Amino acid sequence: MFAAFIACEKKQDSTNTGNNNTTPKSGDTIKIGEYGSLTGEKATFGQSTKKGIELAQEEINKAGGLLGKQVEIIVEDTRGLPQESTTVVQKLIDKDKVIAVLGEVASTNSLAGGAVCQEKQVPMITPSSTNADVTKIGDQIFRVCFVDDFQGEVMAKFAANTLKVKKIAILRDNGSDYSKGLSNFFEQTFKKLGGEIIAIESFQDKDSDFSAQLTKLKGLKPEALYVPGYYTQAGQIAQQARKNGITVPIMGGDGWDSQTLFDIGKDALNGCYISNHYTIEDPDPDVQKFITSFKAKFGETPDALAALAYDAAKIMFDSIKRAGSTDKKAIRDAIAQTKDFKGVTGVITIGANRDAVKSAVILEIQDGKYKFKESVKPDNAPVASTETAPATTPEIKAVAIK
Amino acid sequence: MELFLQQLINGIVQGSIYALIALGYTMVYGVLRLINFAHGDVFMLGAFIGFYTANLLGISQPSVGALILVMTVSMAGSAAVGLVIERFAYRPVRKFSRLTSLITAIGVSLLLEYAAQFVFGATPKSFPTIFETQNISLFGNVTISNDSILIIIVSIFLMVMLNLIVFKTKLGKAMRAVSFNLDVAKLMGINTDFIIAFTFALGSALAAAAGILYSVHFTKIDPLMGLLIGLKAFVAAVLGGIGNITGAVLGGLLLGIAEIMVSGYISSSYKDVFAFLILILVLIVKPAGLLGSAAQEKV
Numbered sequence: 001m002f003a004a005f006i007a008c009e010k011k012q013d014s015t016n017t018g019n020n021n022t023t024p025k026s027g028d029t030i031k032i033g034e035y036g037s038l039t040g041e042k043a044t045f046g047q048s049t050k051k052g053i054e055l056a057q058e059e060i061n062k063a064g065g066l067l068g069k070q071v072e073i074i075v076e077d078t079r080g081l082p083q084e085s086t087t088v089v090q091k092l093i094d095k096d097k098v099i100a101v102l103g104e105v106a107s108t109n110s111l112a113g114g115a116v117c118q119e120k121q122v123p124m125i126t127p128s129s130t131n132a133d134v135t136k137i138g139d140q141i142f143r144v145c146f147v148d149d150f151q152g153e154v155m156a157k158f159a160a161n162t163l164k165v166k167k168i169a170i171l172r173d174n175g176s177d178y179s180k181g182l183s184n185f186f187e188q189t190f191k192k193l194g195g196e197i198i199a200i201e202s203f204q205d206k207d208s209d210f211s212a213q214l215t216k217l218k219g220l221k222p223e224a225l226y227v228p229g230y231y232t233q234a235g236q237i238a239q240q241a242r243k244n245g246i247t248v249p250i251m252g253g254d255g256w257d258s259q260t261l262f263d264i265g266k267d268a269l270n271g272c273y274i275s276n277h278y279t280i281e282d283p284d285p286d287v288q289k290f291i292t293s294f295k296a297k298f299g300e301t302p303d304a305l306a307a308l309a310y311d312a313a314k315i316m317f318d319s320i321k322r323a324g325s326t327d328k329k330a331i332r333d334a335i336a337q338t339k340d341f342k343g344v345t346g347v348i349t350i351g352a353n354r355d356a357v358k359s360a361v362i363l364e365i366q367d368g369k370y371k372f373k374e375s376v377k378p379d380n381a382p383v384a385s386t387e388t389a390p391a392t393t394p395e396i397k398a399v400a401i402k
Numbered sequence: 403m404e405l406f407l408q409q410l411i412n413g414i415v416q417g418s419i420y421a422l423i424a425l426g427y428t429m430v431y432g433v434l435r436l437i438n439f440a441h442g443d444v445f446m447l448g449a450f451i452g453f454y455t456a457n458l459l460g461i462s463q464p465s466v467g468a469l470i471l472v473m474t475v476s477m478a479g480s481a482a483v484g485l486v487i488e489r490f491a492y493r494p495v496r497k498f499s500r501l502t503s504l505i506t507a508i509g510v511s512l513l514l515e516y517a518a519q520f521v522f523g524a525t526p527k528s529f530p531t532i533f534e535t536q537n538i539s540l541f542g543n544v545t546i547s548n549d550s551i552l553i554i555i556v557s558i559f560l561m562v563m564l565n566l567i568v569f570k571t572k573l574g575k576a577m578r579a580v581s582f583n584l585d586v587a588k589l590m591g592i593n594t595d596f597i598i599a600f601t602f603a604l605g606s607a608l609a610a611a612a613g614i615l616y617s618v619h620f621t622k623i624d625p626l627m628g629l630l631i632g633l634k635a636f637v638a639a640v641l642g643g644i645g646n647i648t649g650a651v652l653g654g655l656l657l658g659i660a661e662i663m664v665s666g667y668i669s670s671s672y673k674d675v676f677a678f679l680i681l682i683l684v685l686i687v688k689p690a691g692l693l694g695s696a697a698q699e700k701v
Contacts, residue, residue: 174670174671201670202669202670202671203670204670204671206630207670208620208622208627209412209416209620211412211415211416211662212409212412212413212661212662212663212665212666212670213665213666213670215405215408215409215412215666216405216409216666218543219404219405219543232526232622232624235528235622236620236621236622239621240620243535243537243547244545245537245545260525260526260528263527263528264526264528264621264622266528
């Protein structure tokens with residue numbers, strides 16, 4: 001009995017440390033819930049996200065809070081499990097009476113937690129779940145990252161407008177929805193822009209030998225390759241393509257983003273391009289300010305997940321401010337009306353299907369490092385470029401800076 | 403035509419790797435009638451021993467000497483692992499039914515895979531560059547890389563050496579005797595424990611050689627790399643006639659070429675379908691495999 005009491009008290013303690021409670025009286029704060037994988041296999045996802053949100057919270061509270069009150073973030077650990085996500089979101093809403101929820105990273109967990117938010121009519125923003133189904137749960141669920149399919153579109157625009165290539169071959173993983181999604185939308189957009197997809201070849205999850213496909217593609221003489229896959233195989237494909245005598249640029253998506261890519265692909269990756277959510281090399285002053293503050297607070301460089309979490313929190317705060325009250329329905333409507341919000345991961349507008357309409361960045365790989373190339377807006381030509389490409393007029397550049 | 407020749411070369415390279423692993427399978431089976439499912443994982447261990455050897459020695463300049471050194475250490479290390487597996491996993495159950503050995507083999511395989519994930523980590527690693535790869539133009543646009551040539555030469559060389567050991571040496575004669583009848587061999591004064599241990603060591607060394615060549619060619623290693631390729635090599639061994647050394651090489655080449663041709667001309671999604679279809683068809687027509695026959699003396 002006594003032991004149980006102690007255990008209970010301990011638990012209370014740990015919840016409090018996670019709260020980042022800035023004001024003691026809970027009645028005077030605006031309570032927002034956050035659920036994430038702080039421990040478990042995907043712990044780095046949750047930790048990065050928590051740091052991003054924490055920084056946003058600190059900034060808003062220093063600036064006087066929201067509606068005259070301080071913002072309180074109540075953090076719950078999902079241990080990376082969907083069933084746990086359901087439980088903690090229920091707790092956040094029923095016990096802690098949060099007015100809105102932030103989380104999760106993994107789409108599976110956002111689907112589980114999102115269902116609870118939808119049922120209880122509490123608005124939720126996921127910073128980084130890219131699966132299309134997440135926002136289809138219902139009208140309470142939003143996201144601030146782009147959807148998988150959008151990346152394909154972005155790369156197609158980059159290939160057609162900046163690289164100015166006309167004939168592209170695709171090599172994709174037929175067993176992965178991510179890879180197929182990117183590939184299909186790339187094909188659609190690229191054809192619309194007047195390009196030609198000369199071949200679509202496939203590989204499988206466990207393949208290490210891509211010589212048959214690459215030999216075939218080499219014979220067709222593409223001007224670029226599009227390989228929407230994950231980093232391990234992407235690195236190997238780049239290596240084997242160069243060995244095979246294919247020298248054209250290879251393009252990929254955020255699935256390439258890992259140190260392992262460079263370990264495996266090495267020099268073969270020079271001159272390859274990927275689409276991603278954000279880059280620390282982005283010269284934009286807001287992005288650089290975010291990176292500096294983040295480094296000062298946590299002593300590390302923010303990754304894409306931290307940046308997305310920061311943006312999610314800021315959009316949430318901005319929406320509450322615009323709603324002018326803590327009424328959940330008013331907040332939901334305000335989130336839905338988010339338009340041209342300037343975040344560190346781009347200018348974000350919440351679209352009709354509650355997905356973020358925003359730009360993606362294109363990065364060039366050079367000697368094991370990413371070089372910021374340009375950011376691509378969803379419905380226009382490239383809007384910003386570090387290089388003075390002839391296609392980019394100063395006028396268009398100004399749009400990007402705004 | 404050029405495209406076809408290039409794909410044929412790709413197929414031969416892929417097939418040679420299958421052949422190298424199939425050699426070890428077929429030899430152990432020939433002597434013990436045991437399908438050593440852990441063979442593909444010894445292949446993986448060979449690659450990892452090579453990885454750590456190259457890194458510990460700090461090999462920064464690729465050279466033929468570096469390759470030979472890394473390969474020798476890896477083959478010796480894997481032979482030792484093979485001996486340990488034989489001594490502690492297979493020998494204690496040898497007197498029981500064959501099924502017991504088979505289940506033990508599966509157990510050893512899983513043990514190696516998951517122990518490797520625990521020790522080395524599940525993240526794929528990049529194999530250090532110990533051998534400078536170059537493209538050699540054969541004719542027209544048909545090219546072959548020098549590491550591919552190496553793979554083909556080594557697999558042919560090892561096949562010839564194995565044949566010599568098995569058919570021309572006294573040790574080989576003892577191996578064949580053990581294969582023919584273990585108890586009678588024992589009665590004739592053959593140290594069967596030694597012969598079996600030797601067979602395992604030799605088979606494991608072959609797997610390690612394949613592991614190193616594979617890693618040089620494909621540059622990526624991970625603890626589960628032996629799983630699928632081990633299975634394919636097993637198919638190759640059965641295709642060629644399990645227990646037959648030349649058959650293992652033939653089976654490996656056939657499987658490799660078939661896979662590449664299906665990937666190159668149809669779709670990579672169907673390559674496994676075709677690989678196993680060939681296996682089934684061959685086994686319907688020739689149940690003992692291409693070169694295997696019920697009457698032939700097997701090793």
